[in-house]
Amino acid sequence: MQKNITGIILAGGKSSRMGTDKGTILLNDITFTQHIINNLAPIVDEIIIVSDNENYDQFGVKRIPDNVKNYGPVAAVYTGLKASKTAYSIIVSCDSPKVDLDVFKPLLAHRNNKYDIVQYICNSRTTPLTALYNRKCLGIFKLALKNKIQKLRFVIKQLDDKTIPAPDEIKDKIVNINTPKDLERYNIC
Incomplete structure (x- = not known):
């Protein structure tokens, strides 16, 4: 599989609804973050974790x-x-x-310099935090920050996007686990 791809894991949230750092919660004795790293590693050239939390250094990948x-x-x-x-x-x-x-495969199948982002739509919501981004959209993000725009969905509307329906077999794989109830609902704990 052609690479020229970086895997970026966002781990900077406050996890206030969960009450503990979500990236270090265990699933089958492996942290959420390690599960993601394990699944990204075969298809990317490098993995970067964006987090101010030094605890993420334990994963042995670049943290910024x-x-x-x-x-x-x-x-x-x-x-x-x-x-x-x-x-x-x-x-x-x-x-x-x-x-x-x-x-990841369907996102990569739509890799095309025409698109700034390839994302899913699942249950009437897009998934910009499980998506393929083209680096050329960096300027739009920089401008958004300069204009103090904090809503990701607003920024995404400024991008040339390719939004694809999430296949049924992956819908439960792209959910965000935000609360203890989510952990129970998705049979993770």
Whole structure:
């Protein structure tokens, strides 16, 4: 499989609804973050974790702090894309431990310089935190931060996107686990 892709894991959230750092929660004795790393590794050239938390150094991949503090996913995506050395990056939130090659393949199949982002639509919602980004959209993120825009979905509307329906077999793999109830609902704990 052609690479020229960076895997970027966003792990900078406050995890206030979960009550503990989501990226280090265990699933089958492996942290959420390690599950994502294991599934990204075969298809990317490098993995970057965007987090100010030094605990993420334990994963043995490059960790970079947010360039713009307290600005949520807009700043995190910008930071990750800026650090990436490749034309494309798969961005995954650390609270999506069930992502795997079946999730990434359809995104990669639509890799095309025409699109800034390839994302899914699932249950009427797009998935910009499980998506393929083209590095050329970096300027739009930089402008959004300059204009103090914090809503990721607003920034995504400025991009040339390819939004594809999530196949039924991956819908439960692209969910975000945000609360203890989510852990129970998705039979993760």
